[in-house]
Amino acid sequence: MDQPKTIKITDPKIALTKAEHYCAYQERSQQEVRDKLYEWGLWPDAVEQIISQLIEGNFLNEDRFAKAYTKGKFSQKAWGRIKIKQGLKFKRVPDVLIKKALQTIDADDYLVALTRILEKKAATLSEKNALKRRYKLQQYAMGRGYEADLIADVLKNSDL
Structure with missing residues (x-):
């Protein structure tokens, strides 16, 4: 099994063109682009220059x-x-x-999404003990990145 050969790019102009395609394909963070440029074997000064050019060309916007x-x-x-x-x-x-x-997440949509994932998870649980069941749902929602107080509110106001 051969390791996939990583492409080494030393010409900043070629790297800029490739990076423009990389950014045009999907939104990227500056760090993702920086990591990719280093992966290609570019020097730090060239990397920062290319990042500046990508920002100026609006290919990169945090x-x-x-x-x-x-x-x-x-x-x-x-x-x-x-x-x-x-x-x-x-x-x-x-x-x-x-x-x-x-702040772009709508509060109502957020609650709907939380309620939906709790309902979906509740349907898969076989736990009969109400406290254990509630705990499992709470842990699951927290693992998905929801706030504990919000989870508690949704669980309190539903019969999950």
Whole structure:
């Protein structure tokens, strides 16, 4: 089994073109692009220069990335705010942009999503003990990144 050969790019112009395609394909964080450029074997000064050019050309926009990431993880995977925030922090998105992106989640949709994942999980549980059952649901929702107080409210106001 041969290891897949990583492409080494030393010409910044070629790297810029490739990075533009990489960013045009889907929204990326600066850190993802930086990691990819280093993976290609570029020097730090070339990497930072290319990142600047990508930002100027609007191929790279952290604010846009944060909002797209938030929207995607919430609507596709039903992640809660905590898990989305951790994901954005992992991608080194500035706190101010994380906060802004999380505000794009509609409060009503958020509650609906939380209720839906709890109902779905409740249907799979065979636990008869009400306290244990409630605990399992709470742990599950917290694992999905939802806030404990919100989970408690939803569980209290439903018969799950």
